[in-house]
Amino acid sequence: MDHDGSEAARWFEALAVYAPAPAFIRDGQGRYLWVNAAYAHLYRMEPDAVVGRTVEEVDTPADAAVFSALDRAVLLSGRPVRHTLSFRDPDGMLRQVTGHRFVLDVGHGPRVGGIYVDVTDHARALEEKAAADEELHALRERSGLAVVTLDLKGRVQRVSCGAAQLLGSGRTTLEGSRAAEHLDGGFDIGAVRRSWADLVAGKASRYSGSVVCRTASGDSRVLRTDLAVVRRQGAPDRITAVLTPLSAEFTGSPCVSPVQLRVLTLMAGGQPNSVIASCLGLSRQALDYHLRRLRGVLNAASRPAMVARAYALGILDATAWPPRATGELSGG
Structure with missing residues (x-):
């Protein structure tokens, strides 16, 4: 670009040429006079391929109209402006940048300079985090x-x-x-x-x-x-x-022995007394003893009531079949 009377432009170009932040200089007609590699990369181009073109030749018509209007506003006011812009890259992806647009007063008339940070990935990450936070809040509170x-x-x-x-x-x-x-x-x-x-x-x-x-x-x-x-x-x-x-609220803790717990488990599975006694190696008299104890401990008068009470107290796992004791839940 022509640097006559443009000490500020020379400093800006020297500073921004290798910066990772996209930077540009345009004239009052929207023609690119200089861009750094980061700016050209936004458009999948080399800097030399951008310089000499107008903003209408590089950006979509809608984006070009916005950028030209901002250029005119900065040139008229003479004051720098900090803003965030959205535009479509050549792949059609919506990108977002934030930075400053300002006047560079040179010998051949004022120029518009700009330097921005591409915040597309950051903005998308914030949106995803906000969505995840909302999902978590919905799970926790609603x-x-x-x-x-x-x-x-x-x-x-x-x-x-x-x-x-x-x-x-x-x-x-x-x-x-x-x-x-x-x-x-x-x-x-x-x-x-x-x-x-x-x-x-x-x-x-x-x-x-x-x-x-x-x-x-x-x-x-x-x-x-x-x-x-x-x-x-x-x-x-x-x-x-x-x-x-896994249970309703209860007072005290039912004292059920391991043998009685096995009796309850088999009973909940629908096994008759003869099968329960055989499985546990108990005599009929021994099984009757444990059944009497369970009726007292569970405050239940019948086999169905004992099973129902065992589930209500969380002694048996209501989420498992075949029946099993709640205490048999395994660690993961």
Whole structure:
């Protein structure tokens, strides 16, 4: 380009020629006098192929009209303008840039200079993040899903409305408390603690098991808990727990022996007493003893009532068939 009387233009060109930010200089008629490689790359061209052309020859008619209007506004005001622009590249892809357009006063008349940063990928990433955040918010707050977020020390950071309702407490009461404060033992609380240690150490990414939790009323409830690690820069940052009720609320913990648990499991599968006794190697008198004990423990007078009560209390897993004890849920 002609540099007569254009010290500013020479400095701008020297500075921007190797810059990764797209930069250009145009005259008052919209003709390109200079572009750097980054600007030409936006159009899949070399700089020499752009210089000498007008904006109407390089951009789509709609984009060219916008750019020419901005050039005229900057030339009339003489003041730099910072703005964000969208345009179509040769592949038809919508791109977005942000930067400054300004006047370069040279010997042959004022010129318009511009330097921009291509923020297409950044803008798209922000849109995708916003969509993901909205989906997560919908899952947490609108679906009724019981979700609890915990820090690596087991302290409750965030509770969804579904989780607060499940535990019968307000969110402000639960948030900031320690998860251990709400546990009332479990079918194998030791397995939960070992799995938690593996999650925190990054040795595992998820775990599924069952626990007994205390509710705000002072009763207990069996919950399936699905734990998953949330990582940050590759390292465990927090733990998300999805809670699923496996029982109604109950007072106290039914004391069912391992043999009685097997009796309940076989009974729930529809096996008659003779088959249950044979499978467990029990005499008829021994089986009658365990059935009497189960009627008392479960406060149920009949076989169907005992099975129903076992499911209601979370002793049997309502999500499994053939029937199995809730405590047999395996870690993942």
